[in-house]
Amino acid sequence: MANEILEKVNxxxxxxxxxxxxxxxxxxxKAGHFVIIRAxxxxxxxxxxxxxxxxxxxxxxxxxxxxxxxxAKLCDMKVGDTILDIVGPLGEATKVHKVGTILAxxxxxxxxPMLPIVEAFKKAxxxxxxxxxxxxxxxxxxxxxxxxxxxxxxxxxxxxxxxxKGLVTDGMKAVIQREKIxxxxxxxxxxxxxxxxxxxxxxxxxxxxxxxxIMVDGTGMCGACRVSVGGQTKFVCVDGPEFDAHQVxxxxxxxxxxxxxxxxxxxxxxxxxxxKRKH
Amino acid sequence: MDFxxxxxxxxxxxxxxxxxxxxxxxxxxxxxxVHMPEENPHVRNTxxxxxxxxxxxxxxxxxxxxxxDCGDPTCISGCPVNINIPKFIKNIEKGDFLAAAASIKxxxxxxxxxxxxxxQEIQCEQKCFYTQKLNLPSVAIGYLERFAAxxxxxxxxxxxxxxxxxxxxxxxxxxxxxxxxxAAFDLVKFGYDVxxxxxxxxxxGVLKYGIPEFRLPNEIVDVEVSTLTKMGVxxxxxxxxxxxxxxxxxxxxxxxxxxxASGAGLPNFMNIPGENLIxxxxxxxxxxxxxxxxxxxxxxxxxxxxxxxxxxxxxxNTAMDSVRTAKRLGANRAMIIYRRxxxxxxxxxxxxxxxxxxxxxxxxxxxxxEYLGDDQRxxxxxxxxxxxxxxxxxxxxxxxVPIEGAIExxxxxxxxxxxxxxxxxxxxxxxxxxNMSKWGTIVVNDQMxxxxxxxxxxxxxxxxxxxxxxxxxxxxxxADGIDQxxxxxx
Numbered sequence: 001m002a003n004e005i006l007e008k009v010n011x012x013x014x015x016x017x018x019x020x021x022x023x024x025x026x027x028x029x030k031a032g033h034f035v036i037i038r039a040x041x042x043x044x045x046x047x048x049x050x051x052x053x054x055x056x057x058x059x060x061x062x063x064x065x066x067x068x069x070x071x072a073k074l075c076d077m078k079v080g081d082t083i084l085d086i087v088g089p090l091g092e093a094t095k096v097h098k099v100g101t102i103l104a105x106x107x108x109x110x111x112x113p114m115l116p117i118v119e120a121f122k123k124a125x126x127x128x129x130x131x132x133x134x135x136x137x138x139x140x141x142x143x144x145x146x147x148x149x150x151x152x153x154x155x156x157x158x159x160x161x162x163x164x165k166g167l168v169t170d171g172m173k174a175v176i177q178r179e180k181i182x183x184x185x186x187x188x189x190x191x192x193x194x195x196x197x198x199x200x201x202x203x204x205x206x207x208x209x210x211x212x213x214i215m216v217d218g219t220g221m222c223g224a225c226r227v228s229v230g231g232q233t234k235f236v237c238v239d240g241p242e243f244d245a246h247q248v249x250x251x252x253x254x255x256x257x258x259x260x261x262x263x264x265x266x267x268x269x270x271x272x273x274x275x276k277r278k279h
Numbered sequence: 280m281d282f283x284x285x286x287x288x289x290x291x292x293x294x295x296x297x298x299x300x301x302x303x304x305x306x307x308x309x310x311x312x313v314h315m316p317e318e319n320p321h322v323r324n325t326x327x328x329x330x331x332x333x334x335x336x337x338x339x340x341x342x343x344x345x346x347x348d349c350g351d352p353t354c355i356s357g358c359p360v361n362i363n364i365p366k367f368i369k370n371i372e373k374g375d376f377l378a379a380a381a382s383i384k385x386x387x388x389x390x391x392x393x394x395x396x397x398x399q400e401i402q403c404e405q406k407c408f409y410t411q412k413l414n415l416p417s418v419a420i421g422y423l424e425r426f427a428a429x430x431x432x433x434x435x436x437x438x439x440x441x442x443x444x445x446x447x448x449x450x451x452x453x454x455x456x457x458x459x460x461x462a463a464f465d466l467v468k469f470g471y472d473v474x475x476x477x478x479x480x481x482x483x484g485v486l487k488y489g490i491p492e493f494r495l496p497n498e499i500v501d502v503e504v505s506t507l508t509k510m511g512v513x514x515x516x517x518x519x520x521x522x523x524x525x526x527x528x529x530x531x532x533x534x535x536x537x538x539x540a541s542g543a544g545l546p547n548f549m550n551i552p553g554e555n556l557i558x559x560x561x562x563x564x565x566x567x568x569x570x571x572x573x574x575x576x577x578x579x580x581x582x583x584x585x586x587x588x589x590x591x592x593x594x595x596n597t598a599m600d601s602v603r604t605a606k607r608l609g610a611n612r613a614m615i616i617y618r619r620x621x622x623x624x625x626x627x628x629x630x631x632x633x634x635x636x637x638x639x640x641x642x643x644x645x646x647x648x649e650y651l652g653d654d655q656r657x658x659x660x661x662x663x664x665x666x667x668x669x670x671x672x673x674x675x676x677x678x679x680v681p682i683e684g685a686i687e688x689x690x691x692x693x694x695x696x697x698x699x700x701x702x703x704x705x706x707x708x709x710x711x712x713x714n715m716s717k718w719g720t721i722v723v724n725d726q727m728x729x730x731x732x733x734x735x736x737x738x739x740x741x742x743x744x745x746x747x748x749x750x751x752x753x754x755x756x757x758a759d760g761i762d763q764x765x766x767x768x769x
Contacts, residue, residue, distance in 0.1 A: 089522060089523070222563050
């Protein structure tokens with residue numbers, strides 16, 4: 001059945017990997033594409049970047065982090081459950097080409113959408129240096145898969161519980177000072193992308209960032225996802241999700257991501273309370 | 280038999296002749312035009328119930344008597360889908376309301392929708408003999424259409440138009456809004472195997488995400504869509520042709536022709552400073568959250584910001600829908616900001632009147648030039664440039680010109696920008712060879728055929744931003760065009 005969850009892996013307490021039957025999207029998606037998902041009839045429409053697919057099996061892979069009601073609903077779904085609505089693939093695909101050496105920086109669950117991009121750049125004949133960054137060891141995901149498609153894999157944790165101790169930018173600087181980087185791609189929490197972008201800007205390295213903003217329809221209709229890029233308003237859903245990171249107004253984006261934080265907090269607490277009551 | 284002969288043949292039926300002879304024309308014209316009953320404005324602006332409550336049976340039959348059943352029914356020429364207007368109205372006069380509904384459905388699958396949202400005052404009613412020759416208020420064609428459709432729906436005896444034969448030729452309709460649905464209705468009647476592909480999770484397009492419950496309840500859209508399902512139309516939601524699958528994929532699956540009615544997806548902004556502050560929305564976003572996602576109901580997850588001091592920028596029907604929605608979400612002050620005067624607003628007169636009754640403020644001859652935010656980048660006020668009317672512009676309306684130095688700061692915590700939409704770029708981007716205009720609309724010929732022979736298009740993706748009924752008219756024309764094209768091929 002379409003939209004059925006076929007496999008579920010708990011990466012950590014709050015991060016899950018879902019393998020979902022979605023034959024059309026499995027076939028048509030490319031690196032960089034995202035889907036819009038509505039878990040159930042009361043759910044909101046949220047964007048999730050596709051982490052991979054198997055066209056033969058007709059499945060797509062998504063990685064979801066529990067941050068609010070909508071993501072919690074997805075995280076709590078079980079194998080055999082069906083997601084009500086999945087539409088995609090949306091957005092413009094990553095422009096993959098051979099440029100030389102790529103520095104790919106993934107933070108937190110941003111590593112998931114980075115996976116197909118790293119894979120594609122490697123396939124295109126580039127040398128790929130990948131940095132995975134997270135707060136601690138438990139939050140490092142997809143390490144083996146990333147290692148498979150990277151020439152070198154560097155792990156950075158804030159607390160030093162795994163790999164090297166330090167921020168993603170520390171790892172980036174070390175690589176950049178060591179070898180010539182032709183292009184960089186960064187995906188992760190907005191604040192991480194802001195500082196990663198400042199780092200590559202310092203060294204004049206062309207950089208793409210994949211943005212994950214609030215969306216409703218995801219097809220260009222609502223404009224909730226608008227960001228300022230080079231002083232112009234762009235829609236992440238149809239013009240992105242990838243943009244020249246050095247042109248993105250990350251401060252504005254961070255504020256806009258918090259547009260509903262009060263409502264989201266109240267709703268999440270109510271949801272958790274309701275879940276506990278049921279169990 | 281051509282359309283004029285058909286109308287004549289219908290008009291000459293005995294029952295019509297008899298009805299005409301029952302009441303003298305001068306007695307008919309002496310009847311006063313019916314008033315649509317409405318909910319109390321100060322009650323309705325706190326809830327979502329429909330504003331117009333509909334004519335009673337007696338009111339409808341009386342109003343139907345006003346129609347003179349003209350020999351030359353000019354009203355029909357004002358209808359984009361050519362409803363046989365005198366025939367349905369005379370059926371109402373006769374008291375055969377189900378026959379009235381069936382008459383409308385000969386050419387229009389959505390009478391309950393059109394009876395509510397069509398701008399009849401610039402279409403059929405503007406061409407009515409009363410308006411044209413008698414200088415009297417027209418027959419209330421729209422109210423009567425709605426009456427017939429509502430009667431049929433409530434009777435539980437909804438007529439399903441018959442399909443004479445099935446030719447098993449597959450046609451894809453892209454977009455489940457008014458244009459696509461109208462095309463699907465005609466195509467399935469012609470015998471085609473029709474599938475409608477819709478990007479969103481519900482069928483109805485702007486009828487669902489855009490037009491609010493208090494003007495068009497979603498349930499009414501669902502009932503009219505279910506008629507299409509019963510006629511054999513297949514619906515696939517969450518499917519974006521050009522993304523989920525390509526046109527070529529669908530050709531391989533056996534689709535022989537396409538009708539693209541993907542709508543005017545992209546909201547326009549004014550590109551003024553501060554427009555990306557938090558709590559500044561496009562009308563599409565604001566209305567979609569409330570109408571499609573049920574954001575105002577606590578049991579749904581989608582949030583909406585219910586401001587106390589809401590400014591809606593624009594003077595069209597979407598602006599009226601947005602500002603009246605804001606009032607219903609609890610705004611103390613809900614205001615329209617429009618750069619021209621109230622007379623020049625493109626919104627329907629009825630919508631403006633309803634808004635005024637509900638306590639909406641109108642700041643006409645005001646134009647926003649900048650938004651100011653607080654330390655969290657939430658909008659807190661706007662700078663408005665006061666305008667005056669100058670010489671007429673290309674639209675025939677007097678051009679608004681800024682009054683130098685007349686700038687006002689008005690507090691606001693929510694802004695909804697309703698200054699029009701642009702065509703959705705998804706379909707054109709997936710078809711690099713498609714002939715497009717410089718405005719991003721698809722170029723079509725009289726049969727609504729694009730530069731790619733099996734692809735037809737209509738509605739906002741061709742017009743750039745029009746009305747429900749014009750999209751429906753395009754859908755019908757495209758269905759004819761597709762029929763001719765496929766007959767010449769197969």
